[in-house]
Amino acid sequence: DSGVTQTPKHLITATGQRVTLRCSPRSGDLSVYWYQQSLDQGLQFLIQYYNGEERAKGNILERFSAQQFPDLHSELNLSSLELGDSALYFCASSVSSGNEQFFGPGTRLTVL
């Protein structure tokens, strides 16, 4: 158990819908990262927050957004969902940028 929690574990929804994925980092970690993993793409970095502020952006679509709250938990919002958004979404946390990241169990999103 990495200490990072993610909810829900599974999410099944339809195209065009909007969903919210939630992540709680390990105790003491200020950085939260979001990744997308699909079969043909590997682990793709989406976005990083550090202590409530956006720190780095990767290949995140404009339909996706994230935020980190004062209690350090983070949410990833996915809207206007398409079939291609079906993937595993992982949250990771670390003490700060550059330190080892600890991953949560992931949320499996299926868009029908």
Added chain:
Amino acid sequence: EDQVTQSPEALRLQEGESSSLNCSYTVSGLRGLFWYRQDPGKGPEFLFTLYSAGEEKEKERLKATLTKKESFLHITAPKPEDSATYLCAAYHTGFQKLVFGTGTRLLVSP
């Protein structure tokens, strides 16, 4: 462009048959090289961080080493429970993100 390349893509070993996985990187301003283990449908599990060429770290049957251009994950006398996908990732100081390789799928047969 920052790249992390892992080889082989897949590796099948007999129990007890030692081998090495390779991770080569072209990342300027490398701050750290990370190894993870990932089981199907699960989140990556942190194994090692290497910061400078010549550094080595060990954990049970695994040993990770780092040179200026690549890293190796040596698996000594593997067991079936070592079967997983092994991912390496390089941290780039400037872009402040981890760049992951696509992984090596290891299968250890009894």
